[in-house]
Amino acid sequence: MNITENVKEFYNKIAKKYASKYNDEIKRKYYKILLIEPLISFLKFKNKKVLDLGTGPGWFLFEVAKDIKQGVGIDISDEMIKIANFQNKYHNLIFEVMDAKKLNFSDESFDIITSFGMFEYIQDMSPFLKEIKRVLKKDGIFILTCRNKCFLFLFINKFINKFIKIKNKIIFVEHTKNEVSKLLIQNGFEVFHIRSTFFIPFIWEIYHIIPHFMRKTYILFLIYLNILLERIFPNRGATLVICAIKKKKRY
Numbered sequence: 001m002n003i004t005e006n007v008k009e010f011y012n013k014i015a016k017k018y019a020s021k022y023n024d025e026i027k028r029k030y031y032k033i034l035l036i037e038p039l040i041s042f043l044k045f046k047n048k049k050v051l052d053l054g055t056g057p058g059w060f061l062f063e064v065a066k067d068i069k070q071g072v073g074i075d076i077s078d079e080m081i082k083i084a085n086f087q088n089k090y091h092n093l094i095f096e097v098m099d100a101k102k103l104n105f106s107d108e109s110f111d112i113i114t115s116f117g118m119f120e121y122i123q124d125m126s127p128f129l130k131e132i133k134r135v136l137k138k139d140g141i142f143i144l145t146c147r148n149k150c151f152l153f154l155f156i157n158k159f160i161n162k163f164i165k166i167k168n169k170i171i172f173v174e175h176t177k178n179e180v181s182k183l184l185i186q187n188g189f190e191v192f193h194i195r196s197t198f199f200i201p202f203i204w205e206i207y208h209i210i211p212h213f214m215r216k217t218y219i220l221f222l223i224y225l226n227i228l229l230e231r232i233f234p235n236r237g238a239t240l241v242i243c244a245i246k247k248k249k250r251y
Helices: 003-023 025-042 059-064 078-087 126-135 154-168 177-186 203-207 212-232
Strands: 049-053 070-075 093-097 110-116 136-148 189-197 239-246
Touching: 003 025, 003 078, 025 059, 025 189, 025 203, 025 212, 025 239, 049 059, 049 126, 059 070, 070 078, 078 093, 110 126, 126 136, 126 177, 136 177, 177 189, 177 239, 189 212, 203 212
Parallel strands: 049 070, 049 110, 070 093, 110 136
Antiparallel strands: 136 239, 189 239
């Protein structure tokens, strides 16, 4: 069984539990403030056609559905797509099972392509980047996140990942901002924004053992702490957030 099949099996198995994380309003606020709102604040999603790779239960597209023209979410996990379709209340969103290395779309179909977390499992990004560039319109924007090899508390992640690998045969991949930037440039993109976020490990394990009335305060504290750490230790968060634009062909 290859890594793609391992990832598919893993997420089919945990789909309901994973989706519940984004159905919890307090948890969703954590991701919205630290990841989505900073992107929306300087990128124009209004009336855009958006493709979300590794969409999972569709959480990102649900957040931007009211602004965008059309959104398409794809994932290799059948169970994730079932959940996304079940929860979908927007006429302008579509969710499909599809491999991101073989996108079933015409050239230059999308204004913005996003990928939150998918590259955590991918060692060689190039085949994916070629497909992304193909279906992205001229001057289209690509937004990706990946695990940061320079994370301040990387040793904790390494320790946790050993147990995940043993149990689920999943290998997580970390990248540096320079490695990803170089790959993007080699594949016809120009990087214009890099930041990192999500500094605090074990947040959800603690979240589930504290009393319900304290959870909102706990998450708000972590949001402000994360923002502070991001200012003190730029590019040392667990997750890199990278934005790139498709470069025009040179003749």
